[in-house]
Amino acid sequence: MLGVSLVLLLVAASTGGFSALFMTASAIGALTAIYVLVTGRRSWAVIPRRKVAAVALGGAIIVGIVGSSLVPASVETDLASTSSQPTATAIPSATPSPTPTPSAFTEEAPADPATTTPASEAASIVLTDTAATDTTAIALLATLTVKGRAPKTGYDRSGSFGTAWLDVDQNGCDTRNDILARDLTGTVKSGNCRVLTGTLPGPYTGKKIHFVRGTSTSSLVQIDHVVSLSNAWQTGAQQLSQAQRVSLANDPLNLLAVDGRTNSSKGDGDTATWLPPMKAYRCAYVARQISVKATYGLWVTQPEHDAMTRILTACPDERAMASAFAPAPVVVAPVAVAPVPVAAVPVPVVVEPAPAAPAPATPPAPAPAPAPAPASAYYQNCDAARAAGAAPVRAGDAGYGRHLDRDGDGVGCES
Template structure:
């Protein structure tokens, strides 16, 4: 047999070359005979319960590390379930004193907790209103006008941004912050209280006069005039209180149970503030508004918003010299907007 040696290759090198080629052919032949590798199918696993699935989806992963204890509200979804069942898990206690309460305990009004560049108030207006008109140059944040299908009164309300018109539509804390303070929020961290005040779950755009009438009432002292919305309203309060570890009074519990008795299948939902967003929320916004050109003196008093603007002090925020609730038409903590 005549062996052909590749050009430029020594005879000993040719032997190595031929040996390697034969080894490769044997490997290919063995693979072809064996056929594709197959793995016997595993026995189907039993279907996981929805509760287990929720728990698995909420578990922290390497890409989403667990937040530090006490830094954030409970994971979204912890309050999900039938409202009556969730209500049964909420402690029943007496109302604590209101001592120490102020709006500032829940952070600056309408902080941008989700870091989308828009304050929470405008986020809620964009969510709840239709036929929106947005202010140019604001990154589609500021709502100039729209139509609200009000859940509290079952009426259509035209919203028009302005000093004398904005108050027709107000953003209601479904669980009033004062009520939350007296039922457990005193024990929350500053970040948790800020999250509670800005959680979309706890916020609704509603009829201004109805919101004023409600004030800081709970389900035992105030319910929406629109009776068809009461089941969802009470379920929303239960969702918030369960998500943030708040309690209810006996009268409040009984009122909630009575309403839900007529709609026992009404469900709740969990907090809508993501742990990552809540953990990053500082005591003040990351990009605070620039200070007024002429700050108001300590004893400042303005007869009206026109006077505040003339002095260069508008807008006035709750806690600043010169701020008065009478000048804050929509009671959002910012007067003379």
């Protein structure tokens, strides 16, 4: 009987957690105590008489009460009254649907994934926290490109964004456990990583949810991609590198622990088609979506842009958020290209001809010989001979006379 009881306790602990363990122990203890009370016989559990059995029965009941208190409740105390909070313009949200079983191809990945991370997917990524910036969300929205959705062709959760969930910071914890540890209060862990229990102050509904790890309970708390991976794929993520998409899928800026039912109602909706039921959280939700899209260079559709603007009109001072988690974009340095040598083309040398030597000065044409003077010519003096063009006058010429040749050399009027 002892062996059977131990087996039952082990099965209960492995399948249902602490609550199942306590309640199984309570049932075994109560049945054993009742057996001793009714029969008066010593039991296998060494309960010698009825008085001890009565005490054991009381203890079993107390253990059962403790176990039942650990059963998760999906709805509990309101954290905030939506009527007392400032509200943004209401946009109809999608009708909630039953919580589906998580799978690797939905926006919510398996509840308890392995933590082994392919080195190629986790390289160069460091986990950091988010922080408010000095920029308002509505100002950051004005910087986003507005255009239509791209086709969903080629989208694949694990192929496009890496295996879910990765241990990107190599701390031994997958991203799901990192976010549970960040967003839940009063957490109990197994070792330094595995979150076993905790309380979620649900940001989308304002309701508390008690989280207990288990096959049937883990999915009550899911990790939501604020900008769904499907939406990201259709608004620019196709153009990112694989490392940047893995970063987007694991960036704390884009992740929130939320209740599973509300996460299922959201699906891959954007601001134009889905908003958190709790109006008081809508400004922060939209600001986070804008911050994610700005960080990863994604665009918004016109309906999405208009819906974001309407929400932020009620809270114009809502700040955008920043995360240093995203890997720096790869900058390809320009390759220096050596100039291609150009074959030398001989430049024609224009040799100007040497200046021609000046032509020898042409001697002036000799004055025409004076027409011979008529034989009867007579020149009274040299002036008259010159005027007649007869100077000089030589002996034998017409008009020669000794009165013209003063030196008697036979030439008169030579000067």
